[in-house]
Amino acid sequence: MAELNGVPVEPAQWQSLALTNYGHFTTMRVDDGRVRGLALHLDRLRRDCGTLFGVDLDPRRVRELARRAVPASGAVVVRVTVFDPECDLGHPAAARQPQVLVTSRPAGALPLPPLRVRPVACVREVPEVKSVGLFAGLHHRRQAQLAGFDDALFVDREQAVSEGATWNVGFFDGHRVLWPEADCLAGVTMELLKGVHDHDTRRVPLAELSQLQAAFATNAAIGVRTISAVGGTGLPGAPDIVAALHRQYTAIPGDLL
Template sequence: MAELNGEPVSADQLQALALTSYGHFTSMRVEEGGRVRGLSLHMDRLKRDCQALFGADLDTERVRELARRAAPSAGSTTIRVTIFDPNFDMGHPGADAEPHILVTSRPAAHVPLPPLRVQTVKYTRDLPRVKSVGLFATLLHRRSAQLNGFDDALFVDDQSVISEGGTWNVGFFDGERVIWPDAECLVGVTMELLKRAHEHEEATLRLPEVQDMQAVFATNAAIGVRVISGIDETSYPESHAILDTLRKQYTEIPGDVL
């Protein structure tokens, strides 16, 4: 499914998005009955990012109405809501914007997914706290990691401070505490829900400090909690009680109806 403001979208309407990659989005795993964990957080993100990129208010009730059209009658699906202006002009990006709502859907992944092995790369996304459609560098680093025999990339800065993965947050367990990196990153909905569900700490984490962690995991709305079994040449357990606990706590979070 692909609809723009509730109508079938044409190639011409997507031209500005394809040629400029200026816009923002959120992706939601929608379960049977149209339920979404952290729905209000997804809507808050869209509203906040619309102000940041377009200086415009977003009608989140309208967003929910349009996304509801793609909700499954049975099973699960992943719905992406993208906000962009089909009339965006590269030469005049400061002009008044009229953001539109693009809703697309794809089959939801079967979870839990197999463990990830990730390669670190020195990179910080532009405007990290905005979930922008500009994924060029993220995909470039993912591609490079895969060509090097890994599954994905984990971002660090010049001081080896860990921030996030390309499309996911990263968490650690040291044997006593769940620790989330205290770094500039996109605050994921799944991470935020897990912070509310499970006691945790936030800390500045550098690569040498995480080599002895008992468990490492990735989170986002599409994958839930996914094991990270390796960072560069350091291996981590593929199973741990804390991972089972976090998965259980996450799946038990009731979803809100679109």
């Protein structure tokens, strides 16, 4: 389904989003009407709306609109996109009336099979905002897939790991989970995992990955997914830790949308 402010969206209303591509979003997995980290998703939308449009966003209204896309039972992925249909390339400063677009799709079964990722030099523009501008991430994902990998892993100018194309990355050094200290989007799933498992945050140079025991990707749609190789570096894997993180994450109670 696709609704703009609670009403089925018309093709003309998509035009600004398609042609101008200025806005932000969050993606939530909804299981039987409940969302893990719902408050974090709503906080993100409110914060990013202030950054991109300079106005406040009513989280209660967003919640009402998102609820319309959720069946009574089962699992779906709901995306809430905030954009101004009147925004144009020449006058983005005039975009001050953001609207709420809600779309949904069936959720896949979890957990997913391991990923093989290709490291690429990339730092997203305004990385702290979950923007609709996904060109760089999708381009690098496409190039990685054409080269025989599943996805792209971003590294900065000093060859330190930051994030994946549309996900956060974590590592296990044999004692604790490591999250990269880098310019990246702080994902909701990552923040939830920080609350249930011992962790540290530090720079993770690409050259040091062979010394780590495991790597994994996280976001709301995929949960916790093993990374089996980064470029030519195979990670031996620590299935117990990835399985434990998956159990801890799925055990987090969801909030009723």
